[in-house]
Amino acid sequence: xxxxxxxxxxxxxxxxxxxxxxxxxxxxxxxxxxxxxxxxxxxxxxxxxxxxxxxxxxxxxxxxxxxxxxxxxxxxxxxxxxxxxxxxxxxxxxxxxxxxxxxxxxxxxxxxxxxxxxxxxxxxxxxxxxxxxxxxxxxxxxxxxxxxxxxxxxxxxxxxxxxxxxxxxxxxxxxxxxxxxxxxxxxxxxxxxxxxxxxxxxxxxxxxxxxxxxxxxxxxxxxxxxxxxxxxxxxxxxxxxxxxxxxxxxxxxxxxxxxxxxxxxxxxxxxxxxxxxxxxxxxxxxxxxxxxxxxxxxxxxxxxxxxxxxxxxxx
Amino acid sequence: xxxxxxxxxxxxxxxxxxxxxxxxxxxxxxxxxxxxxxxxxxxxxxxxxxxxxxxxxxxxxxxxxxxxxxxxxxxxxxxxxxxxxxxxxxxxxxxxxxxxxxxxxxxxxxxxxxxxxxxxxxxxxxxxxxxxxxxxxxxxxxxxxxxxxxxxxxxxxxxxxxxxxxxxxxxxxxxxxxxxxxxxxxxxxxxxxxxxxxxxxxxxxxxxxxxxxxxxxxxxxxxxxxxxxxxxxxxxxxxxxxxxxxxxxxxxxxxxxxxxxxxxxxxxxxxxxxxxxxxxxxxxxxxxxxxxxxxxxxxxxxxxxxxxxxxxxxx
Numbered sequence: 001x002x003x004x005x006x007x008x009x010x011x012x013x014x015x016x017x018x019x020x021x022x023x024x025x026x027x028x029x030x031x032x033x034x035x036x037x038x039x040x041x042x043x044x045x046x047x048x049x050x051x052x053x054x055x056x057x058x059x060x061x062x063x064x065x066x067x068x069x070x071x072x073x074x075x076x077x078x079x080x081x082x083x084x085x086x087x088x089x090x091x092x093x094x095x096x097x098x099x100x101x102x103x104x105x106x107x108x109x110x111x112x113x114x115x116x117x118x119x120x121x122x123x124x125x126x127x128x129x130x131x132x133x134x135x136x137x138x139x140x141x142x143x144x145x146x147x148x149x150x151x152x153x154x155x156x157x158x159x160x161x162x163x164x165x166x167x168x169x170x171x172x173x174x175x176x177x178x179x180x181x182x183x184x185x186x187x188x189x190x191x192x193x194x195x196x197x198x199x200x201x202x203x204x205x206x207x208x209x210x211x212x213x214x215x216x217x218x219x220x221x222x223x224x225x226x227x228x229x230x231x232x233x234x235x236x237x238x239x240x241x242x243x244x245x246x247x248x249x250x251x252x253x254x255x256x257x258x259x260x261x262x263x264x265x266x267x268x269x270x271x272x273x274x275x276x277x278x279x280x281x282x283x284x285x286x287x288x289x290x291x292x293x294x295x296x297x298x299x300x301x302x303x304x305x306x307x308x309x310x311x312x313x314x315x
Numbered sequence: 316x317x318x319x320x321x322x323x324x325x326x327x328x329x330x331x332x333x334x335x336x337x338x339x340x341x342x343x344x345x346x347x348x349x350x351x352x353x354x355x356x357x358x359x360x361x362x363x364x365x366x367x368x369x370x371x372x373x374x375x376x377x378x379x380x381x382x383x384x385x386x387x388x389x390x391x392x393x394x395x396x397x398x399x400x401x402x403x404x405x406x407x408x409x410x411x412x413x414x415x416x417x418x419x420x421x422x423x424x425x426x427x428x429x430x431x432x433x434x435x436x437x438x439x440x441x442x443x444x445x446x447x448x449x450x451x452x453x454x455x456x457x458x459x460x461x462x463x464x465x466x467x468x469x470x471x472x473x474x475x476x477x478x479x480x481x482x483x484x485x486x487x488x489x490x491x492x493x494x495x496x497x498x499x500x501x502x503x504x505x506x507x508x509x510x511x512x513x514x515x516x517x518x519x520x521x522x523x524x525x526x527x528x529x530x531x532x533x534x535x536x537x538x539x540x541x542x543x544x545x546x547x548x549x550x551x552x553x554x555x556x557x558x559x560x561x562x563x564x565x566x567x568x569x570x571x572x573x574x575x576x577x578x579x580x581x582x583x584x585x586x587x588x589x590x591x592x593x594x595x596x597x598x599x600x601x602x603x604x605x606x607x608x609x610x611x612x613x614x615x616x617x618x619x620x621x622x623x624x625x626x627x628x629x630x
Binding site for chain 2: 085086089090093097101105123124125134135136137138139140141142143144146147148150151153154155157158161162230232
C-alpha cells in the first residue's frame with residue numbers, strides 16, 4: 001500500500017501519467033523535476049507538491065528532505081535522448097547514473113523503503129535471444145544511454161542486496177500515449193504536419209519496435225514489486241511492428257498518403273537497435289498484461305499530438 | 316605489435332608486473348599512478364616514465380598529453396577494496412567509473428587505438444551457472460565494487476561499438492604472486508607473523524576461490540585482443556580451492572600449525588561471494604592457459620611476502 005510517493009521526472013511523459021494514477025488512488029505525491037524536458041502544465045491539476053530541482057546537481061540533504069515521509073520513490077528522471085549521445089559523451093553518465101546515486105543516498109538518509117526504477121530494453125544490446133528474457137546472456141552495451149542505465153541498475157542492485165532499499169527495476173521498450181514528446185511518432189507527425197506529401201524515415205524502415213501504451217506501463221510501475229530485495233521486470237507489447245508499419249498507421253490516421261523516403265541501413269543511427277522485443281512473461285506471471293495494442297497505442301498518440309500541437313513548438 | 320603502452324595503476328600489484336613484461340618485450344612504457352596504494356619502488360628499474368597523477372580528478376587534456384603516442388592503454392588503476400565499499404558509498408563510482416570515463420575521453424583525444432581493461436569475476440554476482448562463462452545470464456550486482464566495474468565495462472563497450480577504441484575487457488578472479496599486497500593471503504601471513512598459534516578466518520572457510528598467478532594474468536593482458544571492436548575474456552584458474560585449503564598451505568609454508576578460528580557464515584562480509592569460478596575456455600580457445608597451479612600461486616605469494624616484510628608496514 002503506497003501512501004506517499006515521490007516521482008522524479010514527474011513532469012515528464014511517463015512521470016505525469018504515473019502521477020495521475022497515483023492521485024486517483026489517493027496517494028500523496030511529490031514531484032521532483034528540473035523542467036528541462038518536462039512540462040509544468042502536465043501537473044496543472046490535483047494536489048501535487050512540485051519541487052523544481054535538478055537531481056544531478058542536488059545536495060543529498062536537500063533531496064532527502066524532499067523524500068521525507070515517502071514510502072516509495074519512482075525514479076524516472078533521465079536523459080532519454082539515446083540518439084544524440086555522442087554529441088555530449090558525459091551527459092548520460094551525469095544525468096542518469098549520478099542522479100541515481102543521489103536518489104539512492106537520499107533514500108537511505110530519508111528511510112525510504114522502495115525505489116522503482118525505469119530502465120530500458122536497450123540494456124540487452126543486440127540480444128541473441130528474441131523475445132529477450134530478463135536472464136538473457138550478459139550483453140555488450142551499444143549506446144551511452146544503455147550503458148548509463150545498466151550502470152544505474154547495477155548500483156541500485158548493490159544497494160538493494162545490502163538491504164538499504166527494496167528495488168523494482170523495469171526494462172521497457174519505447175512507450176507511447178498522451179503527453180508523448182520524443183521519438184519517431186513525434187517526429188513523423190511533426191514532419192507530416194509541415195510537409196504532408198513526404199516522410200523521411202531514418203534507416204530502411206524494417207527496424208522492429210514493440211511499443212507499449214503508457215497506461216500499461218504505469219499499471220506495472222504501481223503494481224509489481226519484488227518478493228525479495230530486488231527484482232527486474234521486462235515490460236513491452238506482446239508482439240512488434242516495423243517502423244514502416246507505424247509510418248503507415250500514422251499517415252492513415254492523419255488522412256495522408258505521403259511518399260516514404262528512407263535514409264537507408266538497418267538502423268537509424270549509431271547505437272540504434274534494429275530489433276528490441278522483450279519476453280514479458282515474468283511480469284505476466286506476476287499479474288500484469290498489456291491492454292492496448294501497438295496500433296492502438298500509435299493512433300492514440302497521434303490523436304493526442306493533434307489535440308496538443310503546442311508541444312511541437314515547445315521542443 | 317605494441318610499441319608504446321600506458322599503464323594506469325602501473326605502480327600497483329598487477330600493473331607493475333605488467334610493466335616488467337612490457338619492458339622485457341621492448342615496449343616503451345608510461346605509468347600513471349596516484350601512488351595511493353601503488354609503490355614507486357615496484358618501478359625502481361628499467362626505463363619507465365612515471366607520471367604521478369590521480370586519473371579520477373585529472374583534466375582530460377592532461378591525461379591525453381600523457382597518452383600521446385601510445386597505441387595501447389592498460390587501464391588497471393582502481394579502488395580494489397571490495398570489502399569496505401559501504402564505508403564510503405561513492406568511492407567505487409568515483410575511482411573506478413569516473414576514472415574510466417576520463418581514460419576513454421583521453422584515448423579519443425590522443426588517438427589511442429586499444430584499451431585493455433581489468434574487470435572482475437564479481438560482476439557475475441551469485442552466478443547460477445558455475446563455472447561461469449562470459450555469456451552467463453544477466454546478473455544482479457551484489458557489491459558497489461562489482462557495480463562500478465560492470466558500469467565501466469558498459470561505457471567502454473559503448474565507446475568501442477561506436478568505433479572510438481578497440482577494447483579488451485578481462486574479468487578475473489583474485490590474483491596472487493610477487494607484490495601482492497591486499498586480500499586474504501596477505502591478511503593470513505600478516506596475522507601469523509604476529510601471532511603464530513592462531514589464525515582468524517572470516518566466514519566458515521568453505522568460500523571457494525579460483526586464484527590465478529599474476530604471471531598468467533599478465534600473459535593474457537599482453538596477448539589476447541578482440542577480432543572486432545570489443546571482446547570480454549574471463550581469466551582464472553582451471554579449478555578452485557577453499558579458503559581453508561589456502562590457510563593450510565600458508566601455515567605449512569610458514570612451518571606453523573595454528574588453530575583456525577572461523578567467524579562463521581558462508582561469506583566473509585556483505586557482498587562477499589562464496590564461490591567465484593569462471594569458465595575460461597574462451598581465453599583458452601584464443602591461445603591462453605594458466606601455467607601455475609593455485610597452490611603454487613599461494614606459496615609463491617607467501618615466499619614473496621616473507622622476503623618483503625616492508626609491505627606489511629606500508630599498509
